[in-house]
Amino acid sequence: MSSSATLRKPLGIRATPEEHELITRAAQREHRSVNSFVLQAALNAARGGSSRLRTPEEVQVALTRAQALMRPYREAGHSLVDELISERRAEAERE
Numbered sequence: 001m002s003s004s005a006t007l008r009k010p011l012g013i014r015a016t017p018e019e020h021e022l023i024t025r026a027a028q029r030e031h032r033s034v035n036s037f038v039l040q041a042a043l044n045a046a047r048g049g050s051s052r053l054r055t056p057e058e059v060q061v062a063l064t065r066a067q068a069l070m071r072p073y074r075e076a077g078h079s080l081v082d083e084l085i086s087e088r089r090a091e092a093e094r095e
Contacts, residue, residue, distance in 0.1 A: 013038070029053065 015023065020034075027037035030053070054062070074080075 011039070011042075 023038060024034055027034045030037060
């Protein structure tokens with residue numbers, strides 16, 4: 001074996017049929033093999049991060065929470081989106 005060869009160690013896990021199906025569907029959504037998906041999820045968890053895709057329901061909850069947090073700062077009749085677009089257009093004209 002050359003010194004540049006990568007040593008790989010197998011990881012064994014046991015899952016119920018329901019857990020396996022759930023993991024398989026999640027891997028398919030990311031167009032990855034189950035092994036690749038599980039390894040990446042385990043590495044992300046070990047590093048303290050997460051790259052898990054959120055469900056539409058989770059996204060809606062997060063959006064609703066963000067809107068509630070920003071509500072006290074809104075001014076009636078004032079659009080932050082329009083203000084941002086206007087600022088970006090002014091920047092583009094200066095360039």
